[in-house]
Amino acid sequence: MKAFAELLDRLVLTPQRNAKIRLLADYFVTASDPDRGYALAAIAGTLSLATVKPAMIRDLLLERMDEVLFRYSYDYVGDLAETVSLVWEPPSGVVPDDIPLGDAIEKLQTTGRADVRSVVRDMLDRLDTSARFAFLKLVTGGLRIGVSAKLAKQALAEMGGKDVTEIETLWHGLAPPYLPLFQWLTGQAERPVLSTPAVFHSVMLATPIGEGDLDGLDPKDFAAEWKWDGIRVQLANIGGTRRLYSRSGDEISGAFPDVLEAADFSGIIDGELLVGGTSRTNRATRTFSDLQQRLNRKTVSRKMLDEYPAFIRAYDVLFSGETDVRPEGFLARRAMLGDLMERASPQHFDLSPLVPFSSWEELDQLRSDPPDPVIEGVMLKRLDSPYTAGRAKGPWFKWKRAPYNVDAVLMYAQRGHGKRSSYYSDFTFGVWTEIDGKETLVPVGKAYFGFTDAELEILDRFVRDNTTERFGPVRAVRAEPDFGFVVEVAFEGLNRSTRHKSGVAMRFPRIARLRQDKLPHEADRLETLQAMIESKS
Amino acid sequence: MKPDALLYPAPKGLYCEIGDFYIDPVQPVDRALITHGHSDHARAGHGQVLATRETLDIMRIRYGEGFCGTSQAVALGETIIVNGVEVRFHPAGHVLGSAQISVMAKGTRIVVSGDYKRRRDPTCLAFEPVPCDVFITEATFGLPVFHHPDDRAEMQKLLTSLKQFPERTHVVGAYALGKAQRVIALLREQGYDEPIYIHGALQKLCDYYRSEGIDLGEIRPATLAADDKQDFAGTVVIGPPAAFADRWARRFVDPLAIFASGWMMIRQRAKQRGVELPLVISDHCDWPELTQTIREIGPAQVWVTHGREEALVRWCELEGIAARPLHLVGYDDEGE
Numbered sequence: 099m100k101a102f103a104e105l106l107d108r109l110v111l112t113p114q115r116n117a118k119i120r121l122l123a124d125y126f127v128t129a130s131d132p133d134r135g136y137a138l139a140a141i142a143g144t145l146s147l148a149t150v151k152p153a154m155i156r157d158l159l160l161e162r163m164d165e166v167l168f169r170y171s172y173d174y175v176g177d178l179a180e181t182v183s184l185v186w187e188p189p190s191g192v193v194p195d196d197i198p199l200g201d202a203i204e205k206l207q208t209t210g211r212a213d214v215r216s217v218v219r220d221m222l223d224r225l226d227t228s229a230r231f232a233f234l235k236l237v238t239g240g241l242r243i244g245v246s247a248k249l250a251k252q253a254l255a256e257m258g259g260k261d262v263t264e265i266e267t268l269w270h271g272l273a274p275p276y277l278p279l280f281q282w283l284t285g286q287a288e289r290p291v292l293s294t295p296a297v298f299h300s301v302m303l304a305t306p307i308g309e310g311d312l313d314g315l316d317p318k319d320f321a322a323e324w325k326w327d328g329i330r331v332q333l334a335n336i337g338g339t340r341r342l343y344s345r346s347g348d349e350i351s352g353a354f355p356d357v358l359e360a361a362d363f364s365g366i367i368d369g370e371l372l373v374g375g376t377s378r379t380n381r382a383t384r385t386f387s388d389l390q391q392r393l394n395r396k397t398v399s400r401k402m403l404d405e406y407p408a409f410i411r412a413y414d415v416l417f418s419g420e421t422d423v424r425p426e427g428f429l430a431r432r433a434m435l436g437d438l439m440e441r442a443s444p445q446h447f448d449l450s451p452l453v454p455f456s457s458w459e460e461l462d463q464l465r466s467d468p469p470d471p472v473i474e475g476v477m478l479k480r481l482d483s484p485y486t487a488g489r490a491k492g493p494w495f496k497w498k499r500a501p502y503n504v505d506a507v508l509m510y511a512q513r514g515h516g517k518r519s520s521y522y523s524d525f526t527f528g529v530w531t532e533i534d535g536k537e538t539l540v541p542v543g544k545a546y547f548g549f550t551d552a553e554l555e556i557l558d559r560f561v562r563d564n565t566t567e568r569f570g571p572v573r574a575v576r577a578e579p580d581f582g583f584v585v586e587v588a589f590e591g592l593n594r595s596t597r598h599k600s601g602v603a604m605r606f607p608r609i610a611r612l613r614q615d616k617l618p619h620e621a622d623r624l625e626t627l628q629a630m631i632e633s634k635s
Numbered sequence: 636m637k638p639d640a641l642l643y644p645a646p647k648g649l650y651c652e653i654g655d656f657y658i659d660p661v662q663p664v665d666r667a668l669i670t671h672g673h674s675d676h677a678r679a680g681h682g683q684v685l686a687t688r689e690t691l692d693i694m695r696i697r698y699g700e701g702f703c704g705t706s707q708a709v710a711l712g713e714t715i716i717v718n719g720v721e722v723r724f725h726p727a728g729h730v731l732g733s734a735q736i737s738v739m740a741k742g743t744r745i746v747v748s749g750d751y752k753r754r755r756d757p758t759c760l761a762f763e764p765v766p767c768d769v770f771i772t773e774a775t776f777g778l779p780v781f782h783h784p785d786d787r788a789e790m791q792k793l794l795t796s797l798k799q800f801p802e803r804t805h806v807v808g809a810y811a812l813g814k815a816q817r818v819i820a821l822l823r824e825q826g827y828d829e830p831i832y833i834h835g836a837l838q839k840l841c842d843y844y845r846s847e848g849i850d851l852g853e854i855r856p857a858t859l860a861a862d863d864k865q866d867f868a869g870t871v872v873i874g875p876p877a878a879f880a881d882r883w884a885r886r887f888v889d890p891l892a893i894f895a896s897g898w899m900m901i902r903q904r905a906k907q908r909g910v911e912l913p914l915v916i917s918d919h920c921d922w923p924e925l926t927q928t929i930r931e932i933g934p935a936q937v938w939v940t941h942g943r944e945e946a947l948v949r950w951c952e953l954e955g956i957a958a959r960p961l962h963l964v965g966y967d968d969e970g971e
Contacts, residue, residue, distance in 0.1 A: 107902075111911050111913070121799070170949070174901075175780055519879070571908075
């Protein structure tokens with residue numbers, strides 16, 4: 099467990115993606131089976147372990163520690179698992195050794211309720227401080243180390259010299275401790291064969307249209323579709339098994355029983371999950387805010403299903419029945435998809451319509467002024483393109499509607515990480531509103547990109563020269579009507595938020611321009627943002 | 636005599652009225668006895684200063700020749716009489732030149748630990764327990780959470796990272812006096828023989844340590860020869876912790892932030908400072924060392940100062956040892 103604990107300690111403090119991948123990959127190479135498979139499961143969130151209540155851990159500690167000293171310690175550290183890992187002292191004569199992670203997990207999985215207490219106590223005695231912490235985090239549930247399942251898969255790909263899409267394809271058909279996976283990655287066995295075919299297949303992604311990308315491309319070679327503002331999903335119904343996945347491969351079937359129940363066709367389709375009415379029911383598609391009501395739920399109430407009916411607007415088909423049709427061209431696949439959708443439930447499925455156009459200028463017009471508020475741009479798909487996993491440049495492009503822009507005032511700054519650790523590079527900005535008859539700035543978002551290196555120098559200098567208060571790593575900066583720093587913030591959309599004091603939350607905010615020509619009192623008002631939400635819904 | 640009459644906290648610091656001197660005063664006084672060279676203990680501007688030769692040298696390096704009116708170097712173990720009070724300096728194991736100060740009058744002995752540790756340190760003499768009536772102990776890490784790990788294992792983490800991330804500059808924050816030199820010496824002990832680069836603020840003190848016979852290997856200033864960031868890839872650069880939040884750090888390619896401090900035991904501390912690789916290397920006692928030292932010396936009373944006094948006082952209470960916090964102000968109980 100020592101190596102795993104060290105890995106966690108490093109991951110939690112490592113901000114860079116590539117550095118995390120290297121730490122993970124190095125661990126997977128050096129650790130043995132089944133430890134590394136359990137580690138992978140713990141990190142990717144696929145490990146099932148009956149959890150131990152924090153109260154029990156506390157009790158175990160107080161069996162041998164003064165309560166007052168414990169309280170001083172806990173107040174200081176703030177985290178129970180960490181406090182216990184640090185203050186725990188094994189009885190004299192017990193020297194810490196290293197319990198392999200796999201042994202610890204298998205022991206816990208086979209321990210009955212009545213014995214948990216003594217098993218946990220024994221493990222705490224035998225592990226060292228860092229391993230104790232890892233163990234406590236495991237048994238109390240929730241590692242929270244800032245590593246997604248996706249990143250772990252990337253590390254596996256790196257380790258085995260494979261493409262991450264291959265890992266993605268296999269992922270949902272495998273289970274901890276992933277022995278066949280590691281055997282394959284280390285070249286000791288063939289690629290594992292999946293028992294359930296309704297697994298997730300990596301989706302095809304588009305690249306954004308950049309300056310000059312369309313030059314030399316013929317509009318006749320492309321089909322255009324609206325880009326809908328929902329979430330991209332994959333729906334599989336193979337051999338009677340139905341599954342709904344997000345575009346990153348997380349299973350979200352539980353939150354959408356209505357869609358799954360209606361999916362009585364056989365195959366795998368790709369589409370946008372939305373709420374509201376399909377085009378076939380002639381009712382309006384509703385906004386992303388409404389869709390959010392349905393997301394991240396394990397179960398869903400009758401009322402939810404009625405108030406926020408979900409449906410899929412189909413973009414593509416990967417498997418027709420059990421036949422892999424991904425090698426076919428876009429047009430051929432679309433014909434198959436059309437057939438499937440024709441026969442599918444009209445309340446739960448429709449076909450994403452094509453947008454006729456004859457020139458890029460015309461499409462640009464359509465993109466800038468789409469006919470439906472839930473459209474966020476257009477997609478361009480090469481007519482002859484096969485369905486390939488990942489984001490290759492060429493076959494698919496996305497061309498988003500122009501972003502929204504507001505002028506906001508810099509309020510707080512925080513130092514960045516890694517290369518930017520000596521720069522104040524994470525900025526919180528606000529807009530004006532009247533509170534108790536006084537003009538006040540309220541924070542509306544946070545951005546840490548969008549600016550150039552030269553602009554960052556300017557922002558950083560402003561922060562250092564105009565700090566008014568420090569809260570740990572955060573600095574408040576001067577932000578007065580006639581003195582401060584105005585930035586133009588670009589963002590993709592606005593949602594209502596109960597978390598933020600301002601009541602609004604921006605999607606993908608970034609700093610588009612520095613507006614040193616403006617004074618803070620010229621920045622936008624909260625009412626402007628509120629009006630943007632109103633006009634959308 | 637009652638210990639309170641021998642030594643008591645006054646606004647300028649711990650005061651011995653009979654001897655008319657202060658120990659580590661925080662404001663200028665006529666006569667000061669200094670335990671060690673860290674700036675919160677050793678301040679400039681006193682009339683007369685008594686300290687070990689090394690501590691006086693360090694004060695001279697930091698504050699210049701005129702750091703005090705007159706100075707007197709005291710040898711370890713030597714007994715000197717100050718207005719009838721018997722004073723002795725004993726090694727404290729904290730940094731080069733650091734000492735505990737023993738003060739005795741009319742049969743009562745008080746030992747002021749200054750800052751101290753019990754671990755082996757290649758850059759200074761080991762702490763020496765001195766029997767006494769009152770032991771005044773520091774409590775920087777006076778909480779049961781602090782169990783400092785073996786420093787060799789901590790250095791090994793740095794060496795592993797150098798292999799794992801050879802393209803990144805490993806920038807180590809370490810206090811200029813003591814910690815920086817200890818980190819360098821520990822690296823050398825582990826067989827690291829590449830040049831080590833240092834911030835300008837460390838130069839004079841590293842030179843001084845070397846002149847005292849402490850082997851630090853090849854040290855180079857972390858200045859740019861040409862405008863070539865590649866120079867520092869895969870190297871170890873050591874500087875004062877504050878420097879790494881500063882513009883100075885921008886010269887390094889893809890810096891990997893490391894901090895060598897006892898505080899790194901707490902994850903949130905490391906996270907708040909943006910430290911990627913915490914090294915728990917402390918020049919203070921951890922909890923077991925504090926409690927073992929008190930047991931070993933067996934004083935009639937323990938007075939606890941700068942740090943987390945309440946936990947150590949509570950521990951003494953549970954052990955049946957008379958103890959109280961000594962609320963001294965002006966010391967940096969976070970500096971490590």
